[in-house]
Amino acid sequence: MSTQPKTIGVLTSGGDSPGMNACIRAITRTAVFRDLCVVGYRFGYVGLIAGDSVALNARSVSNIIQRGGTILGSSRCKEFETVEGREKAADVLRRSKVDALLVIGGEGSLNGAREFAVQWDGQIIGIPGTIDNNLGGTDWTIGFFTALETALDSIDKIRDTAEAFDRIFLVEVMGRLAGDIALGVGIAGGAEEILIPEAPDDIETVARRVLEAKRRGKLSYIIVVAEGFCKGGAMEVARRLSEITSLSCTSCVLGHTQRGGSPVAPDRILGTHLGIHAVEAAIDGATGVMVGEVNGAVTLTRFEDLAGRRRVLDPAYWQKLNVILRS
């Protein structure tokens, strides 16, 4: 463990997120400067198992920082969830003499990394890359800020027309378990309602507030719905609201647009910082940890301490927000 790694492997896994390329670039350039070799595996664990790899150097990561997606490709991998699959992966890494594996991904991918640590004797370091911002051990995940901006752009556009028209607008954003995107974009977009899994609400109550706002003379009513708020998401909320209020409802489902786009500055900077530190952590012998940013400083958290660290919504904060939203 105290021998310095000579070859670093890197892969991006799960739903891709903007800023992953900045991270790959920082990993590669820092590693090369520290005289390490860098191997990229394509399409996440799928490529790792298959040994589908590409050598990375300073030049191969040139001109990628501004690109959405990931130059390595990403995927979800059923096979890696099996002991056999992970064993194949360990074989590939042993044959390629990879000493440390850096995994950029979200919850599922880091869980995979954690399980893999048991079967493979090299170092494993996780880096939080997901638009959902739903991980413990870090204040921000790579890609969250870009997803926020994409969703915000849609709300701004809808408000332009909402001001001119008379109906309820619903915008569905990503977030099956975590309402971070919905919360951020609802505040920033000046939405009237934010419906998130963390704060269950009753459609009848929402409908009552809509009608009351209409009576008070509001010209528009925009509702941000996290996909995990209820089964059926925005479409279902629209159907029910329309039923109760007899108002016309229009839905916009942003879907995978939120995963794409040129990353905004904070995601590129975060990706760069975490990439630098992941390589340094590897050189320092770290393993079984995720690199994160907490309170502006880079930290390492053990995989086993990540679980259950889901952020909770502070009720006092939620109440203050709603004052502003619904005024």
Add this chain to the structure above:
Amino acid sequence: MSTQPKTIGVLTSGGDSPGMNACIRAITRTAVFRDLCVVGYRFGYVGLIAGDSVALNARSVSNIIQRGGTILGSSRCKEFETVEGREKAADVLRRSKVDALLVIGGEGSLNGAREFAVQWDGQIIGIPGTIDNNLGGTDWTIGFFTALETALDSIDKIRDTAEAFDRIFLVEVMGRLAGDIALGVGIAGGAEEILIPEAPDDIETVARRVLEAKRRGKLSYIIVVAEGFCKGGAMEVARRLSEITSLSCTSCVLGHTQRGGSPVAPDRILGTHLGIHAVEAAIDGATGVMVGEVNGAVTLTRFEDLAGRRRVLDPAYWQKLNVILRS
């Protein structure tokens, strides 16, 4: 009729579209310079019937050219479809001594203007404002270019992630009868398929092409669907494609985001040009006409000649395009 108008009324009607403000600004400033008074009616024909108006001057249209929507508000108006409704509107205009009414809107709004011409003795001039670009008498309608850019932005974002993943992406854009937005954004976005009302296609055939492309090694398959292509739009196409191909399908429904946003340059310039010429046409005594831009020149087309001028899709052009899309 040969006396020059002294007061001009203006309203925006139907679905609002980006660039309407540039048009209102140009109308107002040109009219004021020509010593005319300008009255804006709020929320389209609804405000006209109700006499809900606002005086416009050079200052009141300052700093609006970059704003989405319309400062006058817009709406659809059932009452204006009746003789009684239009009679009320005529009364309002007579009482306010409005000599010429400028209506910025799409097909329905201009049909309304045409009917109104029979009941009111003032001048009526239409200006094509709709994102659909589905009118005769003009090559472009105000708002089309912005809608195109908004939809394009979504496709670009989806492609970033599509390149990293393995599924079919569907993007639903506006267009109940006309596929102009779908066509434009499909070409510009490099989509693999464009499904439009003008070119009925069979989902089975589409599915076959998808599977064939997958076999050829394509990493992504993006399908642009005009909402009017089939009942249920993109969601329905996704359901059926998924059934036939067993591939995962992800839909993005852009909805009203396409109506909003700061207008792009061509929509602002078009709105400005048409606004200037509408006022000049009014001064010249024109009535019962729509101002449009054909081959780069401003033209007047009589309302009765607009109908049935829907553009048709040239099959030879369509074939050439498909070569490029599906290669």
Add this chain to the structure above:
Amino acid sequence: MSTQPKTIGVLTSGGDSPGMNACIRAITRTAVFRDLCVVGYRFGYVGLIAGDSVALNARSVSNIIQRGGTILGSSRCKEFETVEGREKAADVLRRSKVDALLVIGGEGSLNGAREFAVQWDGQIIGIPGTIDNNLGGTDWTIGFFTALETALDSIDKIRDTAEAFDRIFLVEVMGRLAGDIALGVGIAGGAEEILIPEAPDDIETVARRVLEAKRRGKLSYIIVVAEGFCKGGAMEVARRLSEITSLSCTSCVLGHTQRGGSPVAPDRILGTHLGIHAVEAAIDGATGVMVGEVNGAVTLTRFEDLAGRRRVLDPAYWQKLNVILRS
């Protein structure tokens, strides 16, 4: 002092920054909900001295969160730097029975607030609003993230063409004393050099690195220059680099575009959070403090503790960054 304020005054001062409107909105809505009256002064201290005010309510701050600039206007005010000017301002506030004044602005504006605290017996609370991100007592200032994104957009565009051409590109960003924008945009934009006041560098050395990079086969070389790096800014650096290297240099001066634009999500959210807490701090009797965000939590810092808190650049961090930039 322990009586709860009944009327709150608010103004934006100095160079305006995107997100100020989100802050004004949050202040107003929170205050109204807490049964306070809100008075806005126009054009900063100029309007305060002149008593140029406007009453603010929930409706008057509707639909402003997405707008750049500030609805109250802003300005620099020489008169407020004098005892007499500040005395006039105190009179205005006394006459209007304003109990607490909230000042949104940068270093100069908060210094003004600090001096004003001596002459006026009401509560004064500062809120950090400047694109420069150069204040103590807060990790971020309202507007910084938007300025970063604007500058980043320019670098991305230049790189597109830089890849195709052969010359040195210089981009001048704001920052007379602080290189925060330059640093952020240089990292995020993948620039080859970042020239900032905090890290004096020698043009000859820069030129040597440029020529060496050219020898190594780099296709482009982008240099971000903070305006305060040297007298003359980017234009002067370009002149000297061109002289030494005989390479063609092209400069882009972003200027005031960095102050404008619809605010990005982090600036809107920060503005909202700080606005809420500024009102609550006022209700709690705070005075002579600035509301800031440190490590994700809202904090209060006394005006006298703000001075000299300028952030310094960590040399180890700077060195790691340069590895990535110049590889």
Add this chain to the structure above:
Amino acid sequence: MSTQPKTIGVLTSGGDSPGMNACIRAITRTAVFRDLCVVGYRFGYVGLIAGDSVALNARSVSNIIQRGGTILGSSRCKEFETVEGREKAADVLRRSKVDALLVIGGEGSLNGAREFAVQWDGQIIGIPGTIDNNLGGTDWTIGFFTALETALDSIDKIRDTAEAFDRIFLVEVMGRLAGDIALGVGIAGGAEEILIPEAPDDIETVARRVLEAKRRGKLSYIIVVAEGFCKGGAMEVARRLSEITSLSCTSCVLGHTQRGGSPVAPDRILGTHLGIHAVEAAIDGATGVMVGEVNGAVTLTRFEDLAGRRRVLDPAYWQKLNVILRS
């Protein structure tokens, strides 16, 4: 001449412009479908002379339509201005058995193509690719619309802050001989003045209008300056205006940002259309012509008829515009 070409060469030359990639893609895919081989030369005539080429197929132009710049690279080439240089180029083409050469570029590049036609016996077809929109034989050049949008974005941002502040803003856009970008962006951006080479104006007169506008209570004054309006461009105009009016002036020089960026829809569509037709024209035996779009239809214009076709500014139109700008 009546034998169909078997191999097509393509290059991008001069200042690159957004949309060139869409054109390369359409050329390649149409050609491949018609059973032609496609060879791309890198960095324009420089690569042609050096024989620096790359084979293009449907896959190699995949996922490039949204990218700024040109995947082939571009440059200006002194050597091609000599008979010897062009002779080398002709040799390269003969050796590679290229039957038709497609040149995407602006005025200088097409002049080069025209001269080359004398020395080489293959077919030569030009395609208008330049942000300047200053060519005869086409209503639009590939890249113009994107440059317009980039410049417009800057003006919109400046206006946000201009509304809050009190000074004269100058924005310098590209255009040495043609004011098309300045004109378009000035109209769309709602600038107060547009200074272009085609309409010489006196700084004293401009200064007088500024002061008069200030007296009338205007809050901002934005002046768009085409770089070719006068020696020194916006910086010089600012210096003189400041001298005469004693008002503070702030300049923004957009520079090469105008050449970059992901192309907007009209540039991608134009590039696609012209690319398709250039290949078809080649197949039909055309040579010595430029493919353009006039009144919405694709046309061919002989190189010798392009010269002197510079558009002139209609004084009546200019006058009407100025009414709107200065109101």
